[in-house]
Amino acid sequence: DGGITQSPKYLFRKEGQNVTLSCEQNLNHDAMYWYRQDPGQGLRLIYYSQIVNDFQKGDIAEGYSVSREKKESFPLTVTSAQKNPTAFYLCASSIVGGLSGANVLTFGAGSRLTVL
């Protein structure tokens, strides 16, 4: 089955530690995204990548870093510089371009990070 796998599902971190959230897709999608969701809030874009070895900052990139060394993988590192890292993190992917220009996103199940 094609889809997006995020791991771990739950993660606890002490203040001052960096953590890396994994995101793998086997949909052969070119674009991948990381969103952050806080309780009762919508999704805010952290980073996105259209092709391998290229990525752009979203609306709230400060305190986060990403890499895109393979088409299938787009890991997100939450650094100690992120002031309020406790949140639900969602990875998504999509086809880039095409005649429609529409970007329908396929989401993973999410990773919930709690800073103790």
Added chain:
Amino acid sequence: SQQGEEDPQALSIQEGENATMNCSYKTSINNLQWYRQNSGRGLVHLILIRSNEREKHSGRLRVTLDTSKKSSSLLITASRAVDTASYFCATALPMYSGGGADGLTFGKGTHLIIQP
């Protein structure tokens, strides 16, 4: 900044009734999409409507778009308990027509509860 804003924030109806959610946005769009999120899970794409379309149907879902008022509505007919979820509208900016992948902008969502 939020592009889409859903209304109401929460909605509780009896099973079998119709549920209507509204979304307003601020700038011109290429398309508008609706997603569903069950508690603690990733989002699932429901339906997409392009800026040159006024209405679309998919099963029990009906979406309308009024670009002059910068608003959209999602109607779920004959609601069922499984429809209990949060519903988000997401907008794609006109730059997408060139095949860009800047990520969708999401609203804060409408939390729908279907009472048995």
